[in-house]
Amino acid sequence: MDEFNITAILPSFNGFVPEKLPLKFPGVEFNRSSDWGYVPEPHSKVWFIPSTEPFFSNLTKQFIHTQESLYQQNGLKSKDGANNYYLLDLFNELSPVCVKVECLRQTTSGVMKALKQADPQAVWAMQSWFLIQQNVWKEAETKAFFDGIKEVNEGKDAFIIDLYSDVRPFWNSTEGFFGIDWGWSM
Numbered sequence: 001m002d003e004f005n006i007t008a009i010l011p012s013f014n015g016f017v018p019e020k021l022p023l024k025f026p027g028v029e030f031n032r033s034s035d036w037g038y039v040p041e042p043h044s045k046v047w048f049i050p051s052t053e054p055f056f057s058n059l060t061k062q063f064i065h066t067q068e069s070l071y072q073q074n075g076l077k078s079k080d081g082a083n084n085y086y087l088l089d090l091f092n093e094l095s096p097v098c099v100k101v102e103c104l105r106q107t108t109s110g111v112m113k114a115l116k117q118a119d120p121q122a123v124w125a126m127q128s129w130f131l132i133q134q135n136v137w138k139e140a141e142t143k144a145f146f147d148g149i150k151e152v153n154e155g156k157d158a159f160i161i162d163l164y165s166d167v168r169p170f171w172n173s174t175e176g177f178f179g180i181d182w183g184w185s186m
Contacts, residue, residue, distance in 0.1 A: 009125045010071075012086035012115065013063035015048040015056060022047055028055045034095040050097070051110030060114040064122075084121040085159070091130040099136055101144040108148030116152060124149065127163040128170040128177070146178040155180045 001008050019042075022030040029050060036044040049056050064086070071083070088111060090096075096104065115122040131137045137145075149158045160177045162170055166186035171177060 007085060008083055009085040009087045010067060010083055012088040012124075013056075013060045014088050014090065015051060017047050017049055017059075019047060021049075025055065029053045031097050034097070036093055050107065051114060052106050053110075056110065057114040057117050061118040064115075064118040068119075084119055085123045085125050086115060086119075087125050088115070089126050089130065091133075091136075092127060093130075095133065095136055099141060101140050104141055104144040105148035105151070108145050109151045110148075112149050112152035112158070116157070122157060124158045125161065126158075127161045128165075128182070129163045131170045131174070132168065142174055143178055146174070146180055149180060150178070159183065161185050 016033070017030065022028070030047050031050060032045050033048050034045065049059065068083075090107070090111065096107070098104070098107070112124060115124055131142060146155070149155045158180050160180055160182035162177075162182050163185050165171060165184050169184075171182055171184070176182065
């Protein structure tokens with residue numbers, strides 16, 4: 001990718017944790033995710049740590065720094081260190097635990113702050129596919145989601161991939177993702 005001047009989008013910590021982690025940290029808030037489509041437990045309704053929990057930032061930092069170290073050890077980190085794009089899809093094929101406007105804003109603001117603590121140059125990349133759940137993502141909830149991102153550096157460090165926008169575009173129903181950079185995709 002470096003030879004073709006392509007900047008990779010690396011994975012980021014999205015909050016999902018092993019089943020036993022809540023037992024090791026009883027003072028930390030953990031929640032169960034919604035079911036994932038029609039997948040039964042134990043492969044659905046897994047534990048996650050909300051981005052508003054301070055421990056989320058610690059785990060994000062550990063994840064990104066460990067990943068960076070492994071990439072550098074194997075000569076896979078870009079020579080100029082430009083691998084600062086992180087994919088983090090919070091609610092693709094899942095429903096948020098909290099759908100209140102303020103909670104959604106705090107959730108995305110918490111993610112953006114955690115990414116910036118781990119990597120000051122971080123750019124949060126995500127797919128728009130989560131917006132397909134029209135029963136959850138009405139205008140106020142969607143705007144709150146993106147407003148939380150914009151609280152950190154005015155949202156300049158985020159990028160939305162409008163996945164499947166040749167058939168189900170979301171850029172046009174969100175005023176261009178309320179001012180956050182985005183790309184059309186098919």
